[in-house]
Amino acid sequence: KRPAGSPDPRIARPIMKVGVIGAGLMASQFALLFVRRLRVPVVITDLDQARVDKGLAYITSEIDKLSERGRISSDETNRLKALISGTTEKSDFADCDWVIEAVFEELSIKQDVFAEIEQYISPEAILATNTSSLSVEQIGATLKHPERLVGFHFFNPVAVMPLIEVVRTPRTNDESLSTAMSTAKKLGKTAVITRDTPGFVVNRILAKLLGEAMHALDNGTSFEVVNHALDPLGLPMTPFELLELVGLTVGAHVLDTHHAAFPDRFYRSDNLHKLAEHGRLLDRDGAGKVKGIDRGAQKII
Numbered sequence: 001k002r003p004a005g006s007p008d009p010r011i012a013r014p015i016m017k018v019g020v021i022g023a024g025l026m027a028s029q030f031a032l033l034f035v036r037r038l039r040v041p042v043v044i045t046d047l048d049q050a051r052v053d054k055g056l057a058y059i060t061s062e063i064d065k066l067s068e069r070g071r072i073s074s075d076e077t078n079r080l081k082a083l084i085s086g087t088t089e090k091s092d093f094a095d096c097d098w099v100i101e102a103v104f105e106e107l108s109i110k111q112d113v114f115a116e117i118e119q120y121i122s123p124e125a126i127l128a129t130n131t132s133s134l135s136v137e138q139i140g141a142t143l144k145h146p147e148r149l150v151g152f153h154f155f156n157p158v159a160v161m162p163l164i165e166v167v168r169t170p171r172t173n174d175e176s177l178s179t180a181m182s183t184a185k186k187l188g189k190t191a192v193i194t195r196d197t198p199g200f201v202v203n204r205i206l207a208k209l210l211g212e213a214m215h216a217l218d219n220g221t222s223f224e225v226v227n228h229a230l231d232p233l234g235l236p237m238t239p240f241e242l243l244e245l246v247g248l249t250v251g252a253h254v255l256d257t258h259h260a261a262f263p264d265r266f267y268r269s270d271n272l273h274k275l276a277e278h279g280r281l282l283d284r285d286g287a288g289k290v291k292g293i294d295r296g297a298q299k300i301i
Ligand code: 3HC
Pocket: 131, 132, 154, 155, 156, 157, 158, 159, 160, 161, 203, 206, 236, 237, 242, 245, 246, 250, 254
């Protein structure tokens, strides 16, 4: 059955080469997924060679782990490694039919990288953004061909989380949307089409949860109480574990974006920005026990 709002799958474009802009945590994870599931060449780029090399090293080590666990044969291991490459030259994206970015969550940066890449790629190539809370339409506002841009929002850890939010802007054409839906399917994921609203669907709900956890912490409820109060619900992670998985800087940014869009409904936490500078929210001892850094009052407000 075709997901709600999904256009005819027969108009999806074939993808023979993938370009990934950004070689950080999310980009490296989905570059690996593209190479593994689509079995086409995947090229990654970032600001400098050191960042590209770090991304490539992560991908190679994850391929080795799959091999060690017997998930892929040694032939497959070599094939996947041969399909992945890194570059600092955007001209190496010229023959990509699908280019996806996961660079820093700032509108002008995302607009600039797409403007640069658009100089090299074919007008037929599709552009996708992994933005978690910016407006996809605004990201595409400076493109020559904004109709080719879709949101394609992965969740962390990419290998495990089954969902992709596919974001259609008022300008996205059916070919791009159909290609996004068929690509998500080939990646083994479930895709939902969402409107281009801040946080789409999942982060809108998650920002509420994480924002309220930070609000309780900032207002004196103890770290342990906030972190573990929801344990009986059986969620896979506590709120602060989830914030750390997402990354404190990203998490703080997501809360800020929601607060800016809906100031009366979403909380922004200065404390989370400070914690992001500190680097960690949770300290773990050898046994993996969580040691909160803020041990305030022991009551739920
Ligand atoms: N990379 C690859 N695989 C991973 C992984 C990672 N980082 N972390 C876990 N896995 C795999 C394991 O290898 C294992 O696979 P297997 O069953 O095939 O061997 C499987 O996931 C389960 O792992 P574990 O048994 O070690 O651990 P758990 O059962 O505790 O599950 C979890 C780990 C899947 C991360 C689980 O805790 C979970 O679902 N947490 C919630 C994550 C979540 O909500 N993510 C969304 C964040 S929001 C976001 O990303 C949006 C952004 O825009 C902010």
